[in-house]
Every structure is written in C-alpha cells, then in structure tokens.
Amino acid sequence: MTRRLILSLTFAMTFLWLLAVGLGLVVMEEELAEIFDGTLQDTAERLVPLVVDDLEHRGMLGSPANGTSSAAPQQLQTGSSSGDHEYLIYQVRDPSGRVLIRSHDAPEQAFATPLKGGFWKDATYQFYTATNDDRQIFIQVADAFENREEAVREGAIALFLPLIFLIPVSGMLIWLVVRRAVRPVGELRREIETKDGGNMEPINASMLPRELQPIAVSVNLLMTRLRTALDAEREFTSNSAHELRTPIAGALAQTQMLIAELTEGSSRHRAGQIEASLTRLSHLAEKLLQLSRAEAGIGITDKPTDLTRILDMVLTDFWRSMADPARLVFKRTPGAQLIGPFSEDAFAIVLRNLVENALVHGTPGEPVEVFLDDGGPVRIVNGAPRMTEAELASIRKRFSRGKTEAGGSGLGLSIVERLLGQMNGRLVLLSPASGRDGGFEARIFLS
Structure with missing residues (x-):
C-alpha cells in the first residue's frame, strides 16, 4: 500500500x-x-x-519616385557591422x-x-x-x-x-x-x-490516529468474544473428557470382573470381545478428546515453560505402565534444556502420541529411543521396516494407518501436527532413521 x-x-x-x-x-x-x-x-x-x-x-524627401535613380540604398552603419546579429x-x-x-x-x-x-x-x-x-x-x-x-x-x-x-x-x-x-x-x-489463541491482550487504541481507532476497538471486541468462546470450549472439552472417561472405565472394569467370574466357554469369550471393544472405544475416545483439545487451541501460550520436566514426567508414566520398561530408552545430552512459550499440556500430548506410536507400531523387541540434544529437536527412534515417501505422506492423514497389524485410530499424527502448528513447531518423519539402514524416526522441532 x-x-x-x-x-x-x-x-x-x-x-x-x-x-x-x-x-x-x-x-x-x-x-x-x-x-x-x-x-x-x-x-x-x-x-x-x-x-x-x-x-x-x-x-x-520628395525625390522622383519613378525609380530612375540608380543610387544604391543608403546602409546605416551600426554596431552590427562588427558581426553582431x-x-x-x-x-x-x-x-x-x-x-x-x-x-x-x-x-x-x-x-x-x-x-x-x-x-x-x-x-x-x-x-x-x-x-x-x-x-x-x-x-x-x-x-x-x-x-x-x-x-x-x-x-x-x-x-x-x-x-x-x-x-x-x-x-x-x-x-x-x-x-x-x-x-x-x-x-x-x-x-x-501478534493476536492469536495465546495472546488476546487488547490493542491500545489511544495511541492510534482517530481514523484507526474504530478498527482497533472492533478488533478488541472481536478478541474478547473469541477469548470467551475459546475459554468456554476448553472448559467444555475438559469436563467432557472427565465425564466420558468415567462411564467407559466403569463399564470396562465391570466387564473384566465378569470375565474373572465366568468359566471357560462361549460367555467368557463374548465377555472378552466386549472388553476388547471397550478398550478400543476408550482409546478412540481418548484420541478424539485430544483432537478436540487440539482444535480448541491448547498449544498456544505466551508464558515460557520448561518442557524438559514434562518430558521426564511423560516418560516416567510410560515406564511405570510398561511390562518391559527397559525397552524405552531416554538419552539426554548433559545440560540440554527445552524452554520456550509452549503449552505443557500440548507438549505432553504430542510426546505421548509419538512415544505410544513408536512402542505400538515399532518392531517388537527393539528399543524405542528418545533423544534430547542441547539446542536440537526431540527425536523418537524405533525399529521398523523401511517406508517410502508416499507411505510417510499417507500416515500423516487423519484416520490413516500404515502397513501394520497393531491397533490404533489413525489420529495420533494428526493431533501431533495440529498441536505443533499452534506451538510454531513442525514434525519431520524419516525412514530410515538417521544413521541407520532401517527404522523410523520422528523429530519435533520447536522454534
């Protein structure tokens, strides 16, 4: 302009x-x-x-005008004779x-x-x-x-x-x-x-010219309405997550108790199928709630956070719930830190989804390694067959899954990319993993 x-x-x-x-x-x-x-x-x-x-x-004056005189006309001698024009x-x-x-x-x-x-x-x-x-x-x-x-x-x-x-x-x-x-x-x-889900502070309209003040006032009103809507949506998502988990967990517990009481037979087999369905439903509900929270913009914040602590907490949760905790390996460069204006909840969801995918879809028996280098990305590496570029692009799509027999909803990477986009980060998928002939590697870049 x-x-x-x-x-x-x-x-x-x-x-x-x-x-x-x-x-x-x-x-x-x-x-x-x-x-x-x-x-x-x-x-x-x-x-x-x-x-x-x-x-x-x-x-x-008065000379004959018949032209009989042969005298030449008199030429005035002026300064022009010197060559002047x-x-x-x-x-x-x-x-x-x-x-x-x-x-x-x-x-x-x-x-x-x-x-x-x-x-x-x-x-x-x-x-x-x-x-x-x-x-x-x-x-x-x-x-x-x-x-x-x-x-x-x-x-x-x-x-x-x-x-x-x-x-x-x-x-x-x-x-x-x-x-x-x-x-x-x-x-x-x-x-x-600068105004987004993490920065909803009003614009100081008093310092602007009179012609621009109505624009600033309108933007402030819009941000107020947006902040109210986001707060209401986040509160609804949080409450829904709690209310939805409770009945599913109760039904799953009752089913497991029923299985323990039943003897071998068709009833016990059917109860096992119900348990498997409720487990899948619980997992799918968890992913849908995570996706809903990602759509609500939980990855945006304006306060600096030490994500190294969140990384330790998430990995500790996995170690406590794993039958073989030694399969999950954490390698951290001494003094490495991950600090920035990032949401703790969003980073925890991102890390949990990537580690869970590595454990579920990785080659059984091979370790899953999590790397944190000083000033570098967070890397999650697992064993897996080599994938093509087309396959790497395909698994990024929502509800899309790679060539695997393991269970899953196909929402994990979609949730990760949605949250990283809000955190001004990006996800890079590599196959084979760096320094290997095979394997799969996910890198989290946070700027």
Missing part, C-alpha cells in the same frame, strides 16, 4: 507539473508573440519621425517601393511586403509597416521567427530543467511523508498479527 501510494502521488505530481509547464509554455509563447509584435510596432513608429527628419535634411532589420521605402535606407543586415532588395500600414508575415519574418502622414515614406521593420522560437526554447529549458531535480527530490519527500503518515497503520497491523 505504501509503495503504491508513493508511486501514485509521484506520478500524479509529475504529470501535473508537466501539464502546468506545457500550459505555461503555450501562454508564454502567446505573450512573447504579443511582446515581440509590440516591440516591432514601437520600433517602426519611432523610426518614422527620425527617418523623415534625416531625409529632409539630406534633401531626399541584428534582431530587428528594417527598410525605408518610397511610395514606388524603392529602398531608400536599410539596416546593416537587411537585404538590398525590397521586402516582398505590401506598402500598407500594419502587420504582415511570411514564412521567415513578421513585418510591421509604418508610414508618415502624407504616405511618402514607408518604414518596414522585420523580426525573424527564429528569434521568437529561440526565446520559447530557452524558456522551455528554464522551466523543464528544474524538474529533473525537483521530481526525485519531491519523490523522496513524498516517501518520507507517506511513510510517516502510514506508520500507525503498520503498527496496528503488527499488533493484530
């Missing part, structure tokens, strides 16, 4: 200046023509009494048209101009003819059009030449003024860009 505004103002200003100069040249040409014509007329009329007195003194030339003619007197640069032959008072022009000169009272003497003064063209040309140069410097200077001034004028717009834009 700033660039477009600067260019538009510069082009508009340049066009208007050029238009003004063009119109000024037209007016200047007309005014110069009037000035030159006035000078031409004044010169001719002032010469009339001088020439009449000179001719009477010489006794040339005469802007005005003239001839003094009698009623027969014979040239009696001429200026230094005037031709010896008579001008092809009628002997009558007033203006007359040809392709080269503008003439003015003046005469005395008894019309015995005609003074014809000529002004070359090239003199007028030269004056207009020099005037045009004098008008256009400053524009070469004024246009870039004006462009710079426009740039400075526009940048200063739109600076509040840029500040408002940056303030709005």
